[in-house]
Amino acid sequence: MSHEDAGPGEWPVVVRFPVEPVEAAVEADARDAAVHSNVLAVRGPLFGVMAQREGDGRRWRVVVEVTHGGPQEARDGLNSLLWFRAKDDTEDRAERRALLKAVARLETERIDELTVLGTRYRVVRAEEYTGMDAHGDIELPRPTDPEPLTPDWDRRAHSPRIDEGLVLDPDAPLSPTQAAERLSLRSLAYTGSRFPASVRRDSAQAVESHPDVLLMPALFRIMERSDGEPWSTGSGLHATAHDARRTLDFALVWWEPRARGLIPRDVLGDARTPVDARTVVAEGTDPAVAELAVLAEAADRIRAERLDEIEVDGTLSRIGRIRRLLRWGPDGPEGPRPSDIDSQDPCRLHPLLDEDGTIHYEDSEEVEDAT
Numbered sequence: 001m002s003h004e005d006a007g008p009g010e011w012p013v014v015v016r017f018p019v020e021p022v023e024a025a026v027e028a029d030a031r032d033a034a035v036h037s038n039v040l041a042v043r044g045p046l047f048g049v050m051a052q053r054e055g056d057g058r059r060w061r062v063v064v065e066v067t068h069g070g071p072q073e074a075r076d077g078l079n080s081l082l083w084f085r086a087k088d089d090t091e092d093r094a095e096r097r098a099l100l101k102a103v104a105r106l107e108t109e110r111i112d113e114l115t116v117l118g119t120r121y122r123v124v125r126a127e128e129y130t131g132m133d134a135h136g137d138i139e140l141p142r143p144t145d146p147e148p149l150t151p152d153w154d155r156r157a158h159s160p161r162i163d164e165g166l167v168l169d170p171d172a173p174l175s176p177t178q179a180a181e182r183l184s185l186r187s188l189a190y191t192g193s194r195f196p197a198s199v200r201r202d203s204a205q206a207v208e209s210h211p212d213v214l215l216m217p218a219l220f221r222i223m224e225r226s227d228g229e230p231w232s233t234g235s236g237l238h239a240t241a242h243d244a245r246r247t248l249d250f251a252l253v254w255w256e257p258r259a260r261g262l263i264p265r266d267v268l269g270d271a272r273t274p275v276d277a278r279t280v281v282a283e284g285t286d287p288a289v290a291e292l293a294v295l296a297e298a299a300d301r302i303r304a305e306r307l308d309e310i311e312v313d314g315t316l317s318r319i320g321r322i323r324r325l326l327r328w329g330p331d332g333p334e335g336p337r338p339s340d341i342d343s344q345d346p347c348r349l350h351p352l353l354d355e356d357g358t359i360h361y362e363d364s365e366e367v368e369d370a371t
Contacts, residue, residue, distance in 0.1 A: 011212040013182060016173035022144070023175070029142040030177035037131030037139040042188070045340060046128050046324060047074040048163065049081070050333055052120045058170055060332055062163040066126045066216065066324065067237045071112065071336040072344050074123045079106040082116065083350045087357065097355045107348045112335045124333040125340065126216060126326045127188070138223050138231055138320040140308045141241035145218065145321070148242055153303055155250050160239040168214050170328050178215060185213045185325055202337040210329035220244040222251070223320040234317060244319045245302055252299040252312065253277040262288040 018024040048066030052059070064077035086099035095117060102116045112123040131139035174182065190203040220241045222234035234251070238244040253276040257263040262277075269275035277296040280286045298312045309318035327334040352360040 013179045014171065014173040015176055015179045018175055026144045027175045027177055029144045033131055033139060033142060034177060037133050039132040040129050041132050043128040046126045047071050047336065048124055049074050049078045050122055050124050052332065054118060059167050062166040065163040066124060067162055070343050071123050071340055072110065072342045072346065075106055075110065075346065076349060078121055079103055079349050083353065087353055093355045096357060100353060100355065106346060108346055110342065110346060122333065123335055124326060125336050126324045129323050130320055138318060141220060141319055141321050146240055151242055151306065153246055153249060159243045162219060162237060162239045166217065168326065170212060170214060182213055182215055186211060196339065198339040202339045206327050206334060206337065210327035210334040212328040213325045214328050216324040216326060219322045220319055221322055222248050223318050224315055226315045237322060241308065241319050245306065248317055249299045249302050252295045256295055257292055262292055
């Protein structure tokens with residue numbers, strides 16, 4: 001039975017037991033995590049944009065990564081997607097006119113769904129959460145999470161794009177552990193008194209209007225804790241654990257020395273010989289070389305041992321494994337809720353583009369001056 005045939009309260013899942021060795025290893029890791037990181041901590045909503053074309057059935061594909069902190073950031077991502085499509089991907093004036101009409105609406109309206117050239121676009125809302133153990137330690141990357149065969153620590157290295165090519169299908173088969181997690185999270189709602197009444201009301205309503213949940217691929221971010229304080233975020237989201245480690249390496253040798261005043265903020269060096277903790281320690285003449293050596297040694301250990309956590313001067317940095325769920329209803333993924341906060345207004349993001357594909361920079365400047 002598919003979701004299309006399901007009645008009230010009936011949202012079936014299809015379970016397929018792992019057959020291939022890699023699938024079996026992934027499932028074993030998931031079972032271990034379910035035992036050891038069995039406390040779930042919800043951080044809050046993330047937003048992105050998904051699209052559906054005729055013939056896609058119940059499938060939706062991600063076109064703006066589901067990582068943004070507010071709905072407007074996702075709308076801005078859709079604005080840019082459509083503007084560049086009008087600029088680069090069509091020579092048809094009618095198509096470009098339709099794309100630019102949608103861009104114009106996104107520049108002035110908080111619109112969460114629109115159809116352009118036969119494709120439905122929807123701003124979607126996911127919940128970010130993570131597993132924790134009985135001691136409050138956030139789940140680390142799993143052994144079967146994707147890793148590069150040869151780690152590239154160059155800060156200019158290309159990183160995989162989050163959610164690139166991702167298609168979500170509510171009828172796709174799941175492993176036993178995926179099915180158990182998905183079923184257990186269907187009732188997830190904000191209930192604590194620390195949440196405003198409007199947030200609790202919208203959350204309860206979402207359980208009714210979008211009774212199913214779909215699990216999205218895991219992401220990774222640096223989490224930090226000092227002196228028994230709660231965990232705090234130390235970075236944005238990354239597609240792989242290695243990307244998060246590379247960010248932590250960079251933070252230790254570049255950002256932290258400047259935050260502490262050990263290296264002047266305006267001393268940069270260049271791409272080949274950056275001025276960071278490693279290069280200053282190698283020279284051995286700076287008065288702060290002892291403090292910088294601690295940071296450089298920690299970063300070197302991360303590289304050599306592929307560490308997922310390290311403590312430096314009383315601060316524990318850990319690569320946290322971040323999970324996401326997307327509520328799903330009869331018409332697909334959930335959009336923003338009335339209680340979700342927009343921290344910015346819609347605005348023009350790109351120069352004026354006409355239906356012939358010509359960019360008018362001067363007209364754009366005049367519009368900005370008028371506003």
